[in-house]
Amino acid sequence: MPTLVYVEDHKGEPVNGSLGVLSKAAKLGDDVAAVLCGSGVEGLAEHVGKYGAARVLVADDPALEAPLPQPRVDVLAKLVKSEGFDTVLFGASVLTADVAAGLAARLDAGLNWDLIDLEEQDGKLVGKRPALQDSVLLDVGWKSEPRLALIRSGTFEPVESGGAAEVTKVPVEVEDWSKQAVMLERAHEESEGPSIEDAEVIVAGGRGLGKPENFSLVEGLAKALGGAVAATRAVVDAGWYPYASQVGQTGKTVAPKLYIACGISGAIQHKVGMQGSGTIVAINKDPNAPIFEYSDLGVVGDVHEIVPKLTELVKAKRGG
Amino acid sequence: MKEVPDASAPKRMDPHTFRLDRSVPGALNDFDTHALEEALRIGEQEGDGEVVALLMGPPKAADSLRKALAVGADRAVHVADDALVGSDLIATSRTLAKAIERESPDLVVFGQQAADSDGAVLWAAVADRLRLPIISQAASLELADGKAKVKRQTEYGYDVIEAPLPCVVAVSDAINEPRYPSLKGIMGAKKKPQDSVTTADLGLGSEEVGETGSRTEVYAVGEPPPRGESRRIEDNGDAAEAILEYLAEKKLI
Ligand SMILES: Cc1cc2nc3c(=O)[nH]c(=O)nc-3n(C[C@H](O)[C@H](O)[C@H](O)COP(=O)(O)OP(=O)(O)OC[C@H]3O[C@@H](n4cnc5c(N)ncnc54)[C@H](O)[C@@H]3O)c2cc1C
Ligand SMILES: Nc1ncnc2c1ncn2[C@@H]1O[C@H](COP(=O)(O)O)[C@@H](O)[C@H]1O
Numbered sequence A: 001m002p003t004l005v006y007v008e009d010h011k012g013e014p015v016n017g018s019l020g021v022l023s024k025a026a027k028l029g030d031d032v033a034a035v036l037c038g039s040g041v042e043g044l045a046e047h048v049g050k051y052g053a054a055r056v057l058v059a060d061d062p063a064l065e066a067p068l069p070q071p072r073v074d075v076l077a078k079l080v081k082s083e084g085f086d087t088v089l090f091g092a093s094v095l096t097a098d099v100a101a102g103l104a105a106r107l108d109a110g111l112n113w114d115l116i117d118l119e120e121q122d123g124k125l126v127g128k129r130p131a132l133q134d135s136v137l138l139d140v141g142w143k144s145e146p147r148l149a150l151i152r153s154g155t156f157e158p159v160e161s162g163g164a165a166e167v168t169k170v171p172v173e174v175e176d177w178s179k180q181a182v183m184l185e186r187a188h189e190e191s192e193g194p195s196i197e198d199a200e201v202i203v204a205g206g207r208g209l210g211k212p213e214n215f216s217l218v219e220g221l222a223k224a225l226g227g228a229v230a231a232t233r234a235v236v237d238a239g240w241y242p243y244a245s246q247v248g249q250t251g252k253t254v255a256p257k258l259y260i261a262c263g264i265s266g267a268i269q270h271k272v273g274m275q276g277s278g279t280i281v282a283i284n285k286d287p288n289a290p291i292f293e294y295s296d297l298g299v300v301g302d303v304h305e306i307v308p309k310l311t312e313l314v315k316a317k318r319g320g
Numbered sequence B: 001m002k003e004v005p006d007a008s009a010p011k012r013m014d015p016h017t018f019r020l021d022r023s024v025p026g027a028l029n030d031f032d033t034h035a036l037e038e039a040l041r042i043g044e045q046e047g048d049g050e051v052v053a054l055l056m057g058p059p060k061a062a063d064s065l066r067k068a069l070a071v072g073a074d075r076a077v078h079v080a081d082d083a084l085v086g087s088d089l090i091a092t093s094r095t096l097a098k099a100i101e102r103e104s105p106d107l108v109v110f111g112q113q114a115a116d117s118d119g120a121v122l123w124a125a126v127a128d129r130l131r132l133p134i135i136s137q138a139a140s141l142e143l144a145d146g147k148a149k150v151k152r153q154t155e156y157g158y159d160v161i162e163a164p165l166p167c168v169v170a171v172s173d174a175i176n177e178p179r180y181p182s183l184k185g186i187m188g189a190k191k192k193p194q195d196s197v198t199t200a201d202l203g204l205g206s207e208e209v210g211e212t213g214s215r216t217e218v219y220a221v222g223e224p225p226p227r228g229e230s231r232r233i234e235d236n237g238d239a240a241e242a243i244l245e246y247l248a249e250k251k252l253i
Helices: A016-028 A042-051 A069-083 A094-107 A212-225 A233-237 A290-294 A303-319 B030-046 B059-071 B089-103 B122-130 B183-189 B239-249
Strands: A003-007 A032-038 A055-060 A087-091 A110-115 A117-121 A124-131 A136-142 A147-151 A166-169 A182-188 A201-205 A228-231 A258-262 A279-284 A297-300 B003-005 B026-028 B052-056 B075-079 B107-110 B134-144 B147-154 B157-164 B167-171 B194-197 B216-222 B231-234
Touching: A003 A016, A003 A069, A003 A094, A016 A032, A016 A042, A016 A087, A016 A117, A016 A147, A032 A042, A032 A069, A042 A055, A042 A166, A055 A069, A069 A094, A069 B122, A087 A094, A094 A110, A094 A147, A094 B089, A094 B122, A094 B134, A094 B147, A110 A124, A110 A136, A110 B089, A110 B216, A201 A212, A212 A228, A212 A258, A212 A303, A233 B147, A279 A290, A279 A303, A279 B239, A290 A297, A297 B239, A303 B239, B003 B059, B026 B030, B026 B059, B030 B059, B030 B107, B030 B134, B030 B167, B052 B059, B052 B089, B059 B075, B059 B183, B059 B194, B075 B089, B089 B122, B107 B122, B122 B134, B122 B167, B134 B157, B147 B167, B231 B239
Parallel strands: A003 A032, A003 A087, A032 A055, A055 A166, A087 A147, A110 A147, A201 A228, A201 A258, A258 A279, A279 A297, A297 B231, B052 B075, B075 B194, B107 B167, B134 B167
Antiparallel strands: A117 A124, A124 A136, A136 B216, A182 B157, B003 B026, B134 B147, B147 B157
């Protein structure tokens, strides 16, 4: 099972999600190669080699400078064909989701996404995919090779297994249409705001708050509880709250003792950032909101009514 | 745009086919109303922009397309064919790419994800087949000088990406506030052109789509790892008290 693991990099380091997938692949088989795609990434190869790869392939070219998917599809498509990889694995991210799906189309290959485990059953590769808001767990597979998979972020921890990988440079040829999207500004970090990762209590607000000013409700409750404020991507993208406070796949991963979700639907991409919380309380007016599937206490009601009252009650209790 | 099971409908996997049971009431995928809104906004800005709503799905999904027409789309194309049942990413992207090619649009807008599959990947497969640039997760979209400029969030902050038209853009659900259909819109929807297209019309053989054209499969449907007990209350004016009691009981306060 010659397997290729795509290793994403950021600021001169391989990202943990990719290394975790690499470690997992190495546990499943010996014939594992990692591929780095970027500009000036050759120096990362040795480090990547410590996570179980027999080989590290390096596509190092200025055309791969910006983290855009299409040039990477061009590189990987050639590589998978010339080296005969039958499995290609990605740790899911904004970048790799688009790389994997583009590659699937290019190679006419099956792609399974959001996997939380991979195992071999009777010589067959089987992926575990939670579906329908994680209410069922599917065993999924591939009808042909190559088999492509996106692993849910945060699923596998990187494990250093030592050893040195053979490092090889691979050719980079990029199609015309793949060069058309250009990065004008990159990873502009809007990191203003308090750190939420160490908070024991988090009160999070979503679009159900109705308008940016209503974040004061969430702030009031957080203050009364001595906790921090978090937000969903929907309200961060809309400019209601700073990116530094965002919880989820493209935001922070938090695990406070108490997480109170106010007006948050509970999308999978939000869940992956807070499911490790000790106790989850959700207030949402829609009884069908997915967040209720994984909250310890689900409250069907209006945040505008409940949150101010709760804040007063908490103040009274903690004050007295 | 996709039709997905209505949020209030019980969702389940068919125990025999391992496919999502689509016999329950359907609704237009909420995430796609943001894609439509963005297309309408751009159409209005350009003055003469025509907006076409494209949906692949069973015959009953025509209701969702009619909603798109009521909201403001000028025309609808419904790719419906029994042969399409069971299509995965590969088969779906093949079909949609053919349907999009027939329209040769200046801009293709996707939603953020299908609420029933949570893939959030289809656009990249379609763009590769069309050999068009793709920008995903757009939190804002501007068209000027024949180019699309997008601001989008990644794990590291915000990127600004530009691509010449024609291109494919997948929008975040925060990009806009979708409008609702007016009564006039609802009445007028019936008069707008709504084409039904088969795989043969798209030049696709039945083996290229549906289950035979797919490259992935589902072997089994199982239970997720169990969660601890979970309590549910409805607010009758005393929810705040109930939450406080719960927090006290759990020694969280
Ligand atoms: C690649 C990718 C990465 C992503 N990364 C993240 C991430 O890091 N973090 C993240 O959060 N999301 C992320 N998302 C987006 C995610 O899919 C959802 O779109 C987002 O989490 C929705 O935010 P929300 O719950 O605030 O808004 P909505 O989904 O609009 O939910 C609002 C909720 O508020 C409820 N409500 C409305 N009014 C009231 C009221 N008066 N009282 C009580 N409840 C009310 C509604 O019933 C609804 O359930 C990502 C998506 C993708 C595709
Ligand atoms: N059957 C379909 N017909 C038309 N568009 C679709 C269909 N399925 C998905 N889409 C589009 O692709 C986006 C992403 O879908 P997915 O990758 O399946 O989560 C959706 O938001 C829609 O814009």
